[in-house]
Amino acid sequence: MASMSVKHAIAAAKKLRSLQERFNPGGSDIYPALMGDEAITALIPSGNPLSVHILMFTRALREQGTDEQYEKFGRRADNNEIIGTFAQTELGHGTYLRGLEARADYDRGTEEFVLNTPKLSSYKWWPGGLGQTCNYCIFVAQLYIDNEAKGMAMFVVQIRDEETHMPLPGVHVGEIGKKMGLNGVNNGFLGLKDYRVPRLNMLMRHQQVLPDGRFVKSPVSQVSYFPMVFVRCMVARQNSNYLAQAATIATRYSVIRRQSPIEEGQPEPKILEHLTQQMKVIPEIVTAVVYRLAAANLQNMYNETAEAVYRKDFSRLPELHALACILKVATSYDSTYGIERLRQACGGHGYLTAGNLGNIFAMAAPACTYEGENSVLYLQVGKILMKNWSQVLAGRELMPSMAYISECSKMTSFPQWTGSWECLLKAIQYACVGSIRLAFQSYNARVQSAQSQTAAVNYSGLELTKAAELHGRSYVAGNFYQQIVNSPNKHQRSPQFQKVLENMLELHLIQIFFRHLGDILRFIRITEDEISALQRRLEEVLKELRPDAVAITDAFDFNDKILSSALGCYDGNVYERLFEAALKHPLNRKSVPDFFEAHLKPFMKENADNAKKSKL
Ligand SMILES: CCCCCCCCCC/C=C\CCCCCCCC(=O)SCCNC(=O)CCNC(=O)[C@H](O)C(C)(C)COP(=O)(O)OP(=O)(O)OC[C@H]1O[C@@H](n2cnc3c(N)ncnc32)[C@H](O)[C@@H]1OP(=O)(O)O
Numbered sequence: 292m293a294s295m296s297v298k299h300a301i302a303a304a305k306k307l308r309s310l311q312e313r314f315n316p317g318g319s320d321i322y323p324a325l326m327g328d329e330a331i332t333a334l335i336p337s338g339n340p341l342s343v344h345i346l347m348f349t350r351a352l353r354e355q356g357t358d359e360q361y362e363k364f365g366r367r368a369d370n371n372e373i374i375g376t377f378a379q380t381e382l383g384h385g386t387y388l389r390g391l392e393a394r395a396d397y398d399r400g401t402e403e404f405v406l407n408t409p410k411l412s413s414y415k416w417w418p419g420g421l422g423q424t425c426n427y428c429i430f431v432a433q434l435y436i437d438n439e440a441k442g443m444a445m446f447v448v449q450i451r452d453e454e455t456h457m458p459l460p461g462v463h464v465g466e467i468g469k470k471m472g473l474n475g476v477n478n479g480f481l482g483l484k485d486y487r488v489p490r491l492n493m494l495m496r497h498q499q500v501l502p503d504g505r506f507v508k509s510p511v512s513q514v515s516y517f518p519m520v521f522v523r524c525m526v527a528r529q530n531s532n533y534l535a536q537a538a539t540i541a542t543r544y545s546v547i548r549r550q551s552p553i554e555e556g557q558p559e560p561k562i563l564e565h566l567t568q569q570m571k572v573i574p575e576i577v578t579a580v581v582y583r584l585a586a587a588n589l590q591n592m593y594n595e596t597a598e599a600v601y602r603k604d605f606s607r608l609p610e611l612h613a614l615a616c617i618l619k620v621a622t623s624y625d626s627t628y629g630i631e632r633l634r635q636a637c638g639g640h641g642y643l644t645a646g647n648l649g650n651i652f653a654m655a656a657p658a659c660t661y662e663g664e665n666s667v668l669y670l671q672v673g674k675i676l677m678k679n680w681s682q683v684l685a686g687r688e689l690m691p692s693m694a695y696i697s698e699c700s701k702m703t704s705f706p707q708w709t710g711s712w713e714c715l716l717k718a719i720q721y722a723c724v725g726s727i728r729l730a731f732q733s734y735n736a737r738v739q740s741a742q743s744q745t746a747a748v749n750y751s752g753l754e755l756t757k758a759a760e761l762h763g764r765s766y767v768a769g770n771f772y773q774q775i776v777n778s779p780n781k782h783q784r785s786p787q788f789q790k791v792l793e794n795m796l797e798l799h800l801i802q803i804f805f806r807h808l809g810d811i812l813r814f815i816r817i818t819e820d821e822i823s824a825l826q827r828r829l830e831e832v833l834k835e836l837r838p839d840a841v842a843i844t845d846a847f848d849f850n851d852k853i854l855s856s857a858l859g860c861y862d863g864n865v866y867e868r869l870f871e872a873a874l875k876h877p878l879n880r881k882s883v884p885d886f887f888e889a890h891l892k893p894f895m896k897e898n899a900d901n902a903k904k905s906k907l
């Protein structure tokens with residue numbers, strides 16, 4: 292599996308390189324174009340062992356290294372002459388970066404760093420491709436000068452000989468073992484013992500160690516987190532893709548599969564005619580569209596911020612960090628939930644490997660963990676919301692993506708309920724601001740009672756998480772609303788297409804409303820009649836979108852090779868493909884399985900003999 296994955300990954304990397312040369316030579320952001328070609332990720336169902344090389348190793352060299360360091364290492368990495376990974380997480384630490392144990396001690400006598408993973412828990416553990424594929428890595432370690440800690444730093448470390456691929460002296464490297472998915476990625480472990488690298492192997496665009504050992508601190512320490520921000524942006528796009536793939540499979544199967552008459556005496560309908568099946572499938576189609584649009588927005592913001600950071604303008608970093616966190620969390624949580632819901636919507640056949648829904652789930656699910664575990668990133672966003680609420684109380688302006696918080700904070704009560712899209716969107720935003728206000732009261736009371744900020748964050752964690760989740764909902768729904776209702780290219784759309792988009796907006800807003808009805812009712816008075824009216828609208832819009840479900844998922848444009856699913860094949864020959872897949876199973880090579888003579892027959896005979904004896 293690993294070698295097949297590497298073979299496919301090399302083909303994908305060649306394609307990426309040619310895309311980069313064609314679209315923006317020497318540039319960086321080809322990923323949206325690449326992500327448009329799901330073959331890159333879907334043709335490697337066991338995961339891409341080069342994804343961290345492409346997504347993090349090459350970018351860290353470009354963004355965290357000096358121009359000279361890029362010339363020495365980055366160009367070769369971009370050209371895939373060397374293959375690297377991003378080795379930050381350790382066996383003992385992943386979230387709490389300040390707790391990382393790997394260390395880099397500066398030796399001014401030789402102008403080298405001595406790298407060590409002092410304990411088993413200090414071993415790097417998880418980096419993609421580290422086990423077998425990579426010969427280099429970005430090694431993240433705590434920097435020490437004269438045994439004084441200076442914070443985290445990144446080092447270019449060669450771990451294998453470029454000719455023989457043998458691990459170098461002082462390097463202990465290997466594969467961490469089987470996972471629930473992505474088993475073609477060879478996530479690895481790495482131990483270093485007194486491993487020396489030249490001073491110029493520390494990436495020094497933002498912080499430097501001078502030959503005499505003087506340390507020049509980064510103007511903004513958080514810029515060292517930038518490689519993670521990029522991948523969070525990628526995860527938002529990638530997981531919306533996984534959900535779109537699953538939605539395509541489940542939709543196509545739902546218009547092939549017939550089951551259970553709706554009217555007595557009537558023929559069995561397509562299962563998508565059942566309202567409850569529509570409620571399982573159609574909202575996931577819309578969620579995939581909603582997150583694809585939000586991820587595209589985020590990618591643009593990343594590109595703008597990356598250019599600004601390159602010019603040493605760090606002003607947009609906090610907003611990008613907040614949005615990258617919230618979208619990475621929301622997309623990975625909702626896509627994972629949605630893919631499982633779509634699998635269940637396909638009955639028993641959804642559980643077959645031939646349906647590929649299990650593998651899509653296994654590809655999507657780890658995104659809830661890597662690149663910042665979701666619950667931790669929610670707390671990150673909760674902290675940022677607390678800071679921004681302090682700004683609101685001080686009458687200061689907020690970052691654009693949080694402007695609605697200022698607006699809602701000025702509302703003494705929620706306006707008359709109309710049930711319009713604007714009303715639904717404002718209700719979600721108003722509930723979010725209400726949650727922020729309550730979280731701030733708890734958090735601030737703790738800080739005022741002399742609790743540390745870290746402790747106050749922990750003990751207010753449930754309210755901070757709720758506020759962060761509602762902020763994510765507000766941002767995503769607001770972005771979708773703008774794209775559908777106020778987009779500058781709205782007039783270029785046909786009326787029919789605009790109507791489909793508006794139906795998707797109606798469904799998304801009502802679905803989010805019902806998902807957070809409890810949170811909303813905490814701050815807004817809504818009558819039973821007004822809620823029942825929304826229930827009717829939900830049923831109505833599902834019916835309206837039913838005829839468009841196949842067309843919308845066809846528009847995702849996944850070919851059969853990418854979907855790799857007997858349930859989602861374009862020609863609809865589901866049963867033939869399921870049967871074809873079944874007959875290929877190794878157990879079907881022989882009429883009588885080997886285990887019959889070896890195990891089953893003796894077992895049954897022994898039971899029969901015992902039964903006879905007991906009768907005697
Ligand atoms: C061949 C062709 C292939 C092409 C590609 C194929 C396409 C496939 C695409 C598939 C998509 C993805 C595949 C990815 C594969 C897997 C990759 C996985 C890689 C990893 O997992 S790398 C390791 C990731 N680890 C983490 O994310 C660690 C998480 N922890 C943290 O981020 C931090 O510890 C923290 C939880 C945020 C806490 O930070 P800290 O301890 O420093 O303390 P504070 O919270 O006080 O923060 C201090 C200060 O800094 C601000 N801040 C924190 N983080 C950031 C940031 N990232 N950016 C900017 N600012 C940040 C924070 O807000 C505080 O600010 P303040 O002082 O309050 O103003």
Ligand SMILES: Cc1cc2nc3c(=O)[nH]c(=O)nc-3n(C[C@H](O)[C@H](O)[C@H](O)COP(=O)(O)OP(=O)(O)OC[C@H]3O[C@@H](n4cnc5c(N)ncnc54)[C@H](O)[C@@H]3O)c2cc1C
Pocket residue numbers: 343376377378379380383384385386387416417418419473478657660661662663664666667670
């Ligand atoms: C498929 C995959 C690929 C990966 N690829 C890479 C890679 O290429 N490079 C790399 O460096 N890493 C990689 N990782 C590691 C990944 O980044 C870490 O797993 C992630 O950061 C979480 O850290 P951890 O696993 O140590 O969990 P921990 O940090 O130990 O957290 C465990 C649990 O504790 C709780 N928790 C932790 N901190 C807090 C807190 N502050 N407040 C409240 N609760 C908390 C959360 O519930 C969390 O889930 C990968 C992981 C996976 C699964």
